[in-house]
Amino acid sequence: MxxxxxxxxxxxxxxxxxxxxxxxxxxxxxxxxxxxxxxEPFKAFQIMVSYGFKSDSQVFILNEATTYYLAGLAVAIGFRMNLFNIGVDGQYRMGAFFGAVVGGMVTLPSFLEIPLIIVVSMVVAAAWSAIAGFLKVGRGVSEVIATIMLNSIATAVISYLLQPGRLAHLNSNTNSVYTTMLPKSAWFFTMTTNPAAGPIEGFIVIAVLAGVAYWFVLSRTRFGFDLRTVGQSESAAEASGVNVKKMIVTSMIISGALAGLVGMPALLNEAHTYSDEFPTGIGFIGIAVALLGRNHPVGIGIGALLWAFLDRTSNWLEFNGYDKxxxxxxxxxxxxxxxxxxxxxxxxxxxxxxxxxxxxxxxxxxxxxxxxxxxxx
Incomplete structure (x- = not known):
C-alpha cells in the first residue's frame, strides 16, 4: 500500500x-x-487580470469558452487515436449551415425543433469527417491532407449555396447574405445571473454533458480502451483482436459529430441564422485548446477558459496602448x-x-x- x-x-x-x-x-x-x-509587462498582466475578472467579461469568457471547449473535445478524440483532425473547422461550418437551412424550413415545438437542428448538424459534420476516415483506411491518404482539402471544399460548397435564390436571402440594407431566420421555437435557453453582465448561453450545459460523455466513453468503456490502444500501438491493437481500420473510421465519425456541436451556440443562442458573418477558425483554436488540456476533459475546459480570457483581454490591452x-x-x-x-x-x-x-x-x-x-x- x-x-x-x-x-x-x-x-x-x-x-x-x-x-x-x-x-x-x-x-x-x-x-x-x-x-x-x-x-511594461507587469502593467499589461494587471490590466488583463482586472478587466478579465469583471462580471461582463466573465459572461463573455464562459460563452466563448463553451464553443472552444466543444472544438477541443472534437480534436481530442482524434488525438487520442493518434489522428490529426484538422478538419473540425470545415465540419462544424457544414453542420451549422445545413442545420440552419433545415431549421429555417420547418416550424416545430421547441422539444422537436432544437434536437432536429442539432442532429442534422452532427450528422452532416460526421459524414464530412467520415470522408477523411475512409480515404485513410481505403487509399492510405493522410488525414491531415484530406481534412485540409475538405476544409477548402466546405468553404466552396457553403459559398455556392449561401446565395440569394439558392438557400439564402440578401439583406439590401446591410448587403449581408443569410439563411432563413430560425423560428423562436429553435432558440436555445439562456441564463441571467446579472442583467448588466448579459446572459450566459444555455449551450454551456450541453458542453458539460459532452465532456462527461467524452470522459466516460474513453475511460470506462471497451471502445475507449480499444481507441487508446490503437493510438498507442496499432500493431499491439491488431494482435489483441481490434479492427484498426474500423476504429479509425469510427473515431473520425465521432470527432465529426462532436464538431457538429461547435457551431450550435452561435446558431441557436446568438445569430439564429447562418450568414457570411458566421464565426470561422474555431476548429484551429480547438487544436490549441486540446493541446493545452492534454486531451483530458478537465484540462480542455481550463484551456478553453484561458483562451477565451486572452481573447477578451486583447481588446482592452489595445485600448491601453499595447499592440493587439x-x-x-x-x-x-x-x-x-x-x-x-x-x-x-x-x-x-x-x-x-x-x-x-x-x-x-x-x-x-x-x-x-x-x-x-x-x-x-
Whole structure:
C-alpha cells in the first residue's frame, strides 16, 4: 500500500509540475517579449487580470469558452487515436449551415425543433469527417491532407449555396447574405445571473454533458480502451483482436459529430441564422485548446477558459496602448511552453522511474549475493 501511495504521489507531483512549469515559462517569455517592444509587462498582466475578472467579461469568457471547449473535445478524440483532425473547422461550418437551412424550413415545438437542428448538424459534420476516415483506411491518404482539402471544399460548397435564390436571402440594407431566420421555437435557453453582465448561453450545459460523455466513453468503456490502444500501438491493437481500420473510421465519425456541436451556440443562442458573418477558425483554436488540456476533459475546459480570457483581454490591452497582436504571441507562447513542459516532465519522470528500477534490481542482486555467500559459508 505504501508503495502504491508513493507511486500515486509521484504521479500527482509530476502532473502538477508540468502545467506550473508551462505557466511560469510562458509568463517569463511573454514578459521578455513585452520588454523587447518597450512595454511594461507587469502593467499589461494587471490590466488583463482586472478587466478579465469583471462580471461582463466573465459572461463573455464562459460563452466563448463553451464553443472552444466543444472544438477541443472534437480534436481530442482524434488525438487520442493518434489522428490529426484538422478538419473540425470545415465540419462544424457544414453542420451549422445545413442545420440552419433545415431549421429555417420547418416550424416545430421547441422539444422537436432544437434536437432536429442539432442532429442534422452532427450528422452532416460526421459524414464530412467520415470522408477523411475512409480515404485513410481505403487509399492510405493522410488525414491531415484530406481534412485540409475538405476544409477548402466546405468553404466552396457553403459559398455556392449561401446565395440569394439558392438557400439564402440578401439583406439590401446591410448587403449581408443569410439563411432563413430560425423560428423562436429553435432558440436555445439562456441564463441571467446579472442583467448588466448579459446572459450566459444555455449551450454551456450541453458542453458539460459532452465532456462527461467524452470522459466516460474513453475511460470506462471497451471502445475507449480499444481507441487508446490503437493510438498507442496499432500493431499491439491488431494482435489483441481490434479492427484498426474500423476504429479509425469510427473515431473520425465521432470527432465529426462532436464538431457538429461547435457551431450550435452561435446558431441557436446568438445569430439564429447562418450568414457570411458566421464565426470561422474555431476548429484551429480547438487544436490549441486540446493541446493545452492534454486531451483530458478537465484540462480542455481550463484551456478553453484561458483562451477565451486572452481573447477578451486583447481588446482592452489595445485600448491601453499595447499592440493587439501581443495576445496572439502570448497564446502561441503558452501552447509552445505547454508542449515543451509536458515533454520535459515526461522524460524526467521516465528517467526517474528507470533509475528506481535499476536501484531495486541492484539491491536485489546484492541481497542475492549476500544470501549465496552465507549459504556457502
Amino acid at each position: 505504501k508503495k502504491f501511495a508513493k507511486i500515486d504521489k509521484d504521479r500527482l507531483l509530476l502532473g502538477i509540475a508540468a502545467p506550473v512549469l508551462a505557466v511560469v515559462a510562458a509568463l517569463v517569455v511573454t514578459a521578455l517579449v513585452l520588454l523587447a517592444t518597450g512595454k 497582436e501581443i495576445v496572439g504571441v502570448i497564446q502561441g507562447v503558452i501552447v509552445l511552453c505547454v508542449v515543451i513542459a509536458y515533454e520535459v516532465v515526461r522524460r524526467y519522470g521516465l528517467g526517474r522511474q528507470q533509475r528506481k528500477v535499476g536501484e531495486e534490481l541492484a539491491a536485489a542482486a546484492s541481497l542475492k549475493t549476500v544470501e549465496k555467500a552465507e549459504v556457502t559459508a
